[in-house]
Amino acid sequence: MTMPFSLPLTTLANAVPPVRVLPNNADGFQEIFFRTNGQTDSAVWTDGLFMLTFWFSTFFFVLLMGLLVYWCIIYRRRPGVPQKISPSHNTPLEILWTVVPSSGMLVIFFLGFQGYMDKLVPASGALQLEVTGFKWDWKVSYPDGTQTGQTVTLGGRNDIKVHALPEDTEVSLRLLSNDVIHAFWIPDFRMKMDVFPNRYTGYGFRTPVLGPEDDHPEGRYRDHWVFCAEYCGDLHSEMAAVLRVMPRADYEQWLKDQGSSGDPVIDGKRVYSSMCATCHTVNGAKNIGPSWMNLYGSTREFEDGTSQIADDNYIRESILNPNAKIVKGFQPQMTSYQGVINDTDIANVIAYMKSISEHVEQPAEGEGEGEAPASETDAEGEG
Amino acid sequence: MTTAETTHDHHDEGSYLTPKYGVMGTIWDWMTTVDHKKIGVMYLFAVLFMFFLGGVAALAVRLELLEPVRVAADGTITGQLFGPANPESIATGNNIFNRLFTLHGAIMVFMFIIPSVPAALGNFFLPLMLGAKDVAFPRLNLFSWYIYVVGSLFGVFSIILGGVDTGWTFYTPYSTTTDADHWRVLLMVLAAFVLGFSSILTGLNFIVTTHKLRAPGMGWFDMPLFIWAIYATSIIQVLATPVIGITLLLLIFERLFKVGIFDPALGGDPVLYQHFFWFYSHPVVYVMILPGMGIISEILSVHARKHIFGYRAIAFSSLGIAAVSFIVWGHHMFTAMGELASTIFSALTFLVAIPTAIKMFNWIATLYKGSIAINTPMLYALSFLFLFSIGGLTGLPLGALATDLHLHDSYFVVAHFHYTMMGGTVIAFLGGIHHWWPKMFGRMYNERAGMIGCVLVFIGFNLTFMTQFFLGTQGMPRRYASYIDEFQTLHVLSTYGSWILLAGFLVHLFNFIHSLVAGPKAPPNPWGGLTLEWETESPPIEHNFHHEVLVQHGPYDFDTVVPPHCDEREFPLPETPASH
Numbered sequence: 001m002t003m004p005f006s007l008p009l010t011t012l013a014n015a016v017p018p019v020r021v022l023p024n025n026a027d028g029f030q031e032i033f034f035r036t037n038g039q040t041d042s043a044v045w046t047d048g049l050f051m052l053t054f055w056f057s058t059f060f061f062v063l064l065m066g067l068l069v070y071w072c073i074i075y076r077r078r079p080g081v082p083q084k085i086s087p088s089h090n091t092p093l094e095i096l097w098t099v100v101p102s103s104g105m106l107v108i109f110f111l112g113f114q115g116y117m118d119k120l121v122p123a124s125g126a127l128q129l130e131v132t133g134f135k136w137d138w139k140v141s142y143p144d145g146t147q148t149g150q151t152v153t154l155g156g157r158n159d160i161k162v163h164a165l166p167e168d169t170e171v172s173l174r175l176l177s178n179d180v181i182h183a184f185w186i187p188d189f190r191m192k193m194d195v196f197p198n199r200y201t202g203y204g205f206r207t208p209v210l211g212p213e214d215d216h217p218e219g220r221y222r223d224h225w226v227f228c229a230e231y232c233g234d235l236h237s238e239m240a241a242v243l244r245v246m247p248r249a250d251y252e253q254w255l256k257d258q259g260s261s262g263d264p265v266i267d268g269k270r271v272y273s274s275m276c277a278t279c280h281t282v283n284g285a286k287n288i289g290p291s292w293m294n295l296y297g298s299t300r301e302f303e304d305g306t307s308q309i310a311d312d313n314y315i316r317e318s319i320l321n322p323n324a325k326i327v328k329g330f331q332p333q334m335t336s337y338q339g340v341i342n343d344t345d346i347a348n349v350i351a352y353m354k355s356i357s358e359h360v361e362q363p364a365e366g367e368g369e370g371e372a373p374a375s376e377t378d379a380e381g382e383g
Numbered sequence: 384m385t386t387a388e389t390t391h392d393h394h395d396e397g398s399y400l401t402p403k404y405g406v407m408g409t410i411w412d413w414m415t416t417v418d419h420k421k422i423g424v425m426y427l428f429a430v431l432f433m434f435f436l437g438g439v440a441a442l443a444v445r446l447e448l449l450e451p452v453r454v455a456a457d458g459t460i461t462g463q464l465f466g467p468a469n470p471e472s473i474a475t476g477n478n479i480f481n482r483l484f485t486l487h488g489a490i491m492v493f494m495f496i497i498p499s500v501p502a503a504l505g506n507f508f509l510p511l512m513l514g515a516k517d518v519a520f521p522r523l524n525l526f527s528w529y530i531y532v533v534g535s536l537f538g539v540f541s542i543i544l545g546g547v548d549t550g551w552t553f554y555t556p557y558s559t560t561t562d563a564d565h566w567r568v569l570l571m572v573l574a575a576f577v578l579g580f581s582s583i584l585t586g587l588n589f590i591v592t593t594h595k596l597r598a599p600g601m602g603w604f605d606m607p608l609f610i611w612a613i614y615a616t617s618i619i620q621v622l623a624t625p626v627i628g629i630t631l632l633l634l635i636f637e638r639l640f641k642v643g644i645f646d647p648a649l650g651g652d653p654v655l656y657q658h659f660f661w662f663y664s665h666p667v668v669y670v671m672i673l674p675g676m677g678i679i680s681e682i683l684s685v686h687a688r689k690h691i692f693g694y695r696a697i698a699f700s701s702l703g704i705a706a707v708s709f710i711v712w713g714h715h716m717f718t719a720m721g722e723l724a725s726t727i728f729s730a731l732t733f734l735v736a737i738p739t740a741i742k743m744f745n746w747i748a749t750l751y752k753g754s755i756a757i758n759t760p761m762l763y764a765l766s767f768l769f770l771f772s773i774g775g776l777t778g779l780p781l782g783a784l785a786t787d788l789h790l791h792d793s794y795f796v797v798a799h800f801h802y803t804m805m806g807g808t809v810i811a812f813l814g815g816i817h818h819w820w821p822k823m824f825g826r827m828y829n830e831r832a833g834m835i836g837c838v839l840v841f842i843g844f845n846l847t848f849m850t851q852f853f854l855g856t857q858g859m860p861r862r863y864a865s866y867i868d869e870f871q872t873l874h875v876l877s878t879y880g881s882w883i884l885l886a887g888f889l890v891h892l893f894n895f896i897h898s899l900v901a902g903p904k905a906p907p908n909p910w911g912g913l914t915l916e917w918e919t920e921s922p923p924i925e926h927n928f929h930h931e932v933l934v935q936h937g938p939y940d941f942d943t944v945v946p947p948h949c950d951e952r953e954f955p956l957p958e959t960p961a962s963h
């Protein structure tokens with residue numbers, strides 16, 4: 001991302017003075033366009049540029065449309081009345097209307113570039129989050145390895161995942177996809193980047209400072225939506241999450257709450273809701289993938305006519321090389337979680353599955369982690 | 384103007400529409416015709432049919448977005464229009480939605496808007512306006528039409544087999560992996576590939592025609608601006624379309640043989656695909672808009688009876704746009720590229736805005752001191768100026784990097800490109816159809832109904848798409864089957880707008896049918912135009928002109944020339960003749 005020539009410009013962009021960003025102080029046209037003002041310094045700056053462009057455009061639009069309407073009225077055709085003689089070109093006028101808008105556009109270009117550098121270049125010492133996009137959710141890992149699985153109901157939707165951030169902190173996102181292209185858009189921060197399977201992308205921002213306006217019954221926080229902005233298939237429109245900015249102390253407590261509980265079943269359930277719940281239910285209903293209820297220890301019938309008992313190794317293979325065996329009635333829709341999920345979490349997921357299945361007394365060959373059978377070679381293209 | 388008496392008169396020669404054989408014979412005559420007018424009319428009906436298909440899909444998409452899709456705690460699904468009655472998951476319904484917007488986009492872009500103005504109106508009027516008997520390669524012209532039909536059939540066949548859910552952009556690796564067990568994606572990509580050939584051949588034909596078949600006395604700067612626009616368009620078509628052809632072919636190879644060019648799982652690079660794709664698809668947005676701009680130049684000057692203001696500026700800006708359009712493709716990928724590339728492409732993008740702005744000023748200045756008739760073509764031209772200005776100006780925040788990172792792939796983009804493609808090209812196309820309708824079919828349409836249709840389209844359009852600018856700035860991503868509660872009001876308004884649009888189109892449809900069946904006969908030159916197509920009969924005779932055409936005045940000399948076939952009392956000349 002960083003290029004040598006960006007260095008002097010970084011200083012320029014950082015010259016923007018820090019502002020205390022309120023949850024909403026937008027009014028007039030800015031409120032009509034955005035509802036609320038941008039929630040980071042650089043987002044506030046972007047709004048400024050947007051509104052500048054808006055007024056620049058409005059000036060020319062009103063001028064042109066005013067002339068259009070006025071002339072259509074006074075020069076409307078009257079039977080038998082000819083048009084008046086008028087020049088068919090006018091060089092000074094044409095130069096004027098080329099140069100003036102062009103200079104305006106030059107300014108807009110330059111400001112756009114300046115705000116761009118400000119958004120891209122993360123401050124040093126920023127809190128680094130690893131964001132993995134996969135069909136159809138975001139996995140956010142904190143520097144200590146914590147991942148989130150907490151969900152809330154928001155905007156009319158259940159199961160919106162919450163990722164906490166400390167207030168007034170520089171944050172840097174490192175983005176990677178596990179399958180197709182996604183895009184990580186935080187509308188309140190006026191920023192997005194595409195998320196690719198074969199390269200890191202990313203951006204940085206400074207979280208807002210909270211105040212009494214942000215007090216809720218459950219504590220002080222401010223929520224910011226995240227949407228996937230690059231089309232990625234069936235549940236593209238469901239690939240939403242919330243960044244919850246909170247005071248640092250609350251944030252640290254929250255991180256602690258997300259850590260291992262010591263109980264594999266509880267930890268496995270957390271993995272389930274953070275990574276698997278988009279496609280698998282635990283109540284027996286069919287979704288994009290089979291339900292996990294009573295899955296463990298049951299006999300699985302596959303599309304190719306074979307069958308197998310769902311033991312530890314089968315579960316592990318289904319996570320790491322999901323298209324090796326496709327259960328009857330399903331599509332090869334799941335992508336490999338190789339590199340996304342670690343061995344501890346696989347074990348936790350298996351424990352959780354056992355806890356919601358009746359056939360757990362089925363023989364399991366040890367805990368199964370030693371002789372990982374998953375082969376990453378074949379069937380990859382089927383995805 | 385014109386005309387030197389030549390050897391003999393063909394006054395008994397019938398119009399090109401007069402059937403010469405029985406029913407079957409007439410059908411065969413049309414299917415094998417090399418007459419550019421008949422081919423133009425066949426294109427017109429073909430693209431309007433595609434517009435209808437794409438429009439139905441658009442209305443379905445809007446209908447689904449009337450209500451957000453919700454899954455209650457007990458698993459019941461509300462707000463989902465498509466899919467099985469009691470779906471296990473919302474994925475099934477969303478998948479249908481995704482196929483609908485892909486179908487809409489792919490049809491509108493590849494099968495409707497790219498061929499619309501050039502292939503339909505261009506075919507009919509380019510030779511007429513040049514004073515020629517036909518295009519340079521009439522058989523090739525018919526061949527292009529058949530390629531178009533074959534390509535469209537591939538597309539329709541793919542839809543019948545279930546359609547594709549890739550989006551019209553076919554971004555990899557989604558497009559190389561989705562529907563892996565079926566070949567309808569291949570079929571759709573193949574359709575776009577085949578349609579490209581039709582586009583290339585038509586472009587080639589028009590370039591040669593413009594160079595070689597101008598009537599004696601018509602220099603380059605005596606050409607109507609519509610010809611300039613079609614000429615610039617043809618250059619882009621010939622130069623850019625092969626790139627998409629190769630890209631789509633590579634995509635097909637990637638799916639079939641897993642060669643690993645675009646799919647990272649095979650070692651390819653998805654951004655490479657985006658570069659290839661937009662290297663064609665940006666220039667092609669000017670294939671869509673330039674012919675529309677040409678129509679507007681004609682309508683404004685004829686119906687305001689004014690010399691077009693800044694003829695050369697408009698002609699050269701068409702060529703300028705064509706040239707610059709090849710070096711701005713990266714503005715579709717600011718969220719996917721590095722800093723240096725993004726900065727360069729952002730700067731170049733503002734460069735392409737300048738010739739467009741110049742045209743806008745010239746058109747408005749053309750109205751000054753005119754004799755402005757308010758009729759359907761003029762209302763459409765004025766709507767164009769209004770809507771296309773908005774489309775162009777909203778391109779500024781998309782070209783500026785800081786704002787684009789927010790607006791990219793949001794509804795703001797959807798609104799922006801509908802204001803340019805639909806508010807620009809489709810509105811100009813409709814204006815052009817009304818303007819040239821009497822010439823093409825020899826019948827007048829009902830002016831009042833035409834104006835009512837235009838007003839409905841204008842209102843419906845703005846309601847449908849103005850709301851989408853606000854949706855975009857507020858955070859609504861595009862290609863979403865559902866949304867959070869906050870967005871519903873604007874979505875509902877937008878959907879209502881699409882119904883008003885539909886009403887406007889239906890008014891036009893009935894007006895056209897009524898005109899064909901019972902419209903009064905059109906005079907040769909109902910609007911008092913000075914370009915050559917108004918010299919001949921309405922509809923034109925089979926060989927276009929009775930006499931060999933000799934050009935003696937410019938296309939916009941309204942101040943000095945009484946239009947052919949026109950009454951001087953109806954189209955009086957100004958008192959003091961212009962001196963220029």
Ligand code: HEM
Nearest residue numbers: 438441444484488491496550551797804805861862863881
């Ligand atoms: C009848 C009026 C129209 C309506 C109501 C309409 C509506 C829509 C809607 C709702 C979308 C989907 C936006 C999304 O979910 O991302 C869309 C996409 C699109 N429309 Fe239209 N549209 C209309 C006419 C047109 C016309 C005339 C054209 C071009 C000539 C056009 C070109 C497109 C394209 C290229 C897309 C992008 C498809 C994609 O995202 O893959 N539309 N339109």
Ligand SMILES: [Cu+2]
Nearest residue numbers: 228230232236
């Ligand atoms: Cu997505």
Ligand SMILES: [Cu+2]
Nearest residue numbers: 665712714715
């Ligand atoms: Cu472009």
